[in-house]
Amino acid sequence: MPHQKPKHYPHHLDLQPVMHVEGTVRLPGSKSISNRTLLLAALAGGTTTIRGLLASDDTLVMLGALRSLGVKWDQLDEHTHLVHGVDGVLPVHAADLFMGNAGTAIRPLTAALAVIGGDYTLHGVSRMHERPIGDLVDALNAIGAQIEYTGEPGFPPLRIRRGHIHAERMSVRGNVSSQFLTAVLMAAPLMAKTHPVSIDVVGELISKPYIEITLNLMRRFGVRVEQDGWTSFTVQPGQHYASPGEIYVEGDASSASYFLAAGAIAGGPVRVEGVGRDSIQGDVRFAEALEQMGATITRGDNWIEARSNGVLKAIDADFNHIPDAAMTIAVAALYADGTSTLRNIASWRVKETDRLSAMATELRKLGALVEEGPDFIRITPPEIIAAATIDTYDDHRMAMCFSLASLDGRALRGNQMRINDPKCVAKTFPEYFEAFASIAREELF
């Protein structure tokens, strides 16, 4: 099996056509679980050993922020960290925190810091300053937090000062990002000292499975949340985060999607290890979409495998529950037997880039016919995928998704894909291209 490494991440990467993929990939840790676990371990009483933590830009910003806040942690080896919890009392009361472009860092930290109180500034890369946070700030300021915008209203950077929090009933909008509800939920035990805190969700909650991850991890740290459907959540008083001792971070189910799609498009079997039937991540349901497209999927407790069954079938489905992995379906749709429609994905517009527009632009470069709607994308594949230079918009998922366009499940073609700025994969998967090359049966680069 070719195991090449790109010499260094150059400013573009040329991928050769690959006719067959096969092999096993051990997944890096889940971003969503890693950053939640780090914050909960920091807020908890006791020391937590975290195994399988993701090492990437997004977790580095969380680790860096915790250190700036006086939380002590030690790295035992590449993926094992020991976090010494502060039991709800941060040692440092004033800090300037760089949040990169990590939604899973800035949103939960904003809520926790606003409730704990202090003098904090939170800022990130320029795209972070275009990603909305107003619904979260409104929810927190309405219960007495003191959060100000230092740039554009509704967006980071933020300045947080000590407020007078009183929340028995609060509300948060759920239709722009589920991370606002996640943030408020994770901060709720810090407010529910003597009375219950109820959180009402305003608007239709999107990306619901991410709330399940939040509730699951809160439970592991000793806090139970009462749930009334997806519209109301209550935390009873007197619950404290307590370290579970040791916690294992599953492999990243969104990262799994690229390898599973590769197996479904170009032979396989491709197996991913680290997520399986027992996963707490909604993105494992990506495999169901591949099944719907005709691929054969097999699942174990801690692995998933995909193989192709000839040409993929076009799909028309609602992808609100798996917005990240849905991007992989958009590129897999290039290999389908007809027009595919991905619906209810308006949140794509406010992520690392405007993903609806970026996806449409880049798929068109490959010859696809694309209709871009306010919250949907419709893709008719070309006869033969054209060679193209793909722009990635500083969006890790654009880079990872479009590596799949180097596969050829349908017809021989002698072209190559150029991926601009491939190093943007460092947000969640720094070794992505090496992992992709390891399942390619021909030289990838």
Ligand SMILES: O=C(O)C1=C[C@@H](OP(=O)(O)O)[C@@H](O)[C@H](O)C1
């Ligand atoms: O809570 C989380 O870990 C995430 C929630 C999702 O965001 P939205 O709720 O904004 O869709 C997802 O896209 C993001 O990558 C991670």
Ligand SMILES: C=C(OP(=O)(O)O)C(=O)O
């Ligand atoms: C939307 C994403 O990231 P974030 O956690 O920054 O929202 C993503 O990883 O696709």
